[in-house]
Amino acid sequence: MKTLIIGINSKYIHPAMGAFQIYTNSIHPIELKEFTIKDNKENIIEFINKQDFDILAFSVYIWNISFIHSIISELKHIKTIILGGPEASYRPNDFLKYPNVQYIIKDEGEEAFNKLISELKGNKDFSKVPNLYYKDGNQYKFTYPKKPNIKNIKYDYSLIKDFKNRVVYLEASRGCCFRCAYCLASLEKTIRYLDFDLVKEHILFALKNGARVIKFLDRSFNINVNYTEAIIKFLKEHNNNYTVYQFEVVGDLLDKKIIELLKTVRRGQIRFEIGIQSLNETVTRAVNRTQNLFKLIENINAIKDNIIIHLDLIAGLPYEDKASFINTFNKTFEIFPDELQLGFLKELQGTEISLTKDIHEYIFEPNPP
Template structure:
């Protein structure tokens, strides 16, 4: 009996931990082939590939992001292989099981909740012809009616095999994200989250965990993302794991964790700040809302003062990148309240702020009580809200405009100096107002419906400022030039702004540069690897929050061919005069 376990990942770089757990648990009794695709792959291509494997059983791992595309694959497969046994599993089909049995009529079985033991038991039942009613955690049809067997006891995680020792995975470790779990379950009961449904936290064997991590690093894994819902729930455990990773880290490896910030002990952060190399760790922190009344409505306990302490200590330590999550649309959080939440979080100045929208996931407490807040939401995945009693659809549209330009202009870090200046000077510190107004302008111009190159981001912001903030345009333009040149690895062939310097003036400035003490550069070097522009402000003073100088300056960027890093210099115009620098013979 040939078995294939398959899924449609959101991106190629993602890997499915679930498929590998199923394979590790069932082998060697049942040999399985893993088949991974993406939601962007044409359905016919996926079906063709699965058909070519000639399986008897295919198990699909289903999530909110892939369920609709997976159903298309299943329907097509059943048309060409009616005898094929189709099994669904995963969080998207583990709740409201009767609905899925009725909707996906081409699926033969649904594995409910944790899948390793149930899926293996189902395969044994199919092979041996034993009664399906004995397979705990299985849903199926009998005479056209849904049958949902009693749930299965939770798996003892300390006695499961490693899902990371498959030879076929090793060549891809350096190219893709490796998902890793040291525990399952969550101690909290947030009403919008599926993790809150499982009570308690179970841990894998710590010795096996460490052996797997060493194995992955030794075989080239570069990005290892822990999927534990609250990695730091046990302080001693978290500290031990952080210490182990610091001591055994390989160059270029990054570990990502989901952290509950308000329970993070200062001594743990101090230890990381003191001992970890920069860039080794990345923290994802779910803030969701800074409105205490809103958090209480979704059974979320959060001490914002302690969260602030953690985020600030991590930021100031300079070792760990932070990604802070927000959810728009929580109960009783209107537009004004969410604006405050956004500004509270953006003010931390962390590397990434993720603005998401509430999804009414099947099985969550918030979906069950949706009528209490007049929620309107999508019938199909991703079940995103369209409005509620305090947040209109128009409000949601406006917040989506914030999300669009936030991703392009902050989370991408293409214009940090420019964005910080504009928020502070033109919007009195309200990041939300800047992104919202610019986002509305972006939508009005129709740019959300067309693609963009890097240069477009600069010219479109310049257009916005020309129409709305002319008084800040000169300073912003200087900073935009600085940001643009700062993020190039090679001398740009052209810039987004028109060239203004003559050949004579360029030559005069380059000769000035070569004559500076310790320059070590020739004019040939500068013409080949240097880029020059005129600005009207002293950016060195501006970036230090000092007084501004409106005398003309030159912005000179030299792209070192050895380091691939730009070396940017500000040259006062009055230092370069016709009389002070003479052409060389």
């Protein structure tokens, strides 16, 4: 029983890391193919129709959900489709309406995929498969949630292939200790860390292959001070005057010894993405955020000579009117970051913002950006 898994990226530079993880950890025969949303849909369908497989799988995200809907609707002859990814995980009704979408793996899928294929080959007792939505007659059922043991997860970054022209996404941890109402990471209740030696191995592999940009997927990189310190020291020791690393950090919680360490890093080697989102305390409380603006500015000023500072704002949060947002924007601009990104609130299925949108009278554009 062979599976074809397809990753559809927003751009060529962004690898299909979710599909890579399923492929790398599969104990069953599997083929992998990448496309982008810029590719011709008919060419993708033609490629699928020429392949020899029993099961077709897609990973669904906000940037490709509309594209995947349009593809699935033209694959009526394919009997079994498995979906994964956040947009399938939290909107199963939208996909299980298709007769051939039989299974949706929710959240992390490395372990669940293997167990699902084993059951399809064997007794078909899908209740034994974690994180699974499956069809049972005219209804669908969910089994049970379970995170895989992070120590058992394998990685194969060679699948990126073009390291110089693609972003290398690494992870040192999974999960987040914060509960920001608009963010999918808020649904992961605990932080689980990869073995530090494995993280170092991944960094060295990317450097050996000429990676220009390495982005860590960790949602709260600087929460574990000792782990943060160890990684930054390792990057400093292996500075090649070429590679840039990006981390998502909580700016007002930067530890003093981390700040002192960052002052010794080559300018341009590290970029920090810091989510300010809003400076209105009523707004931040409504989305379960707290931040010390004085401390945030103090910390940024302490490291900005060495670290590229990227600040994020979100327009459209609860209770933020035009005057409030103008105040947020002006005060953030006065920090003079290297990069200031203004994003608009997106409805991510499963988040508190999505579940409470009627309370705030949100009307979201049905077509994702």
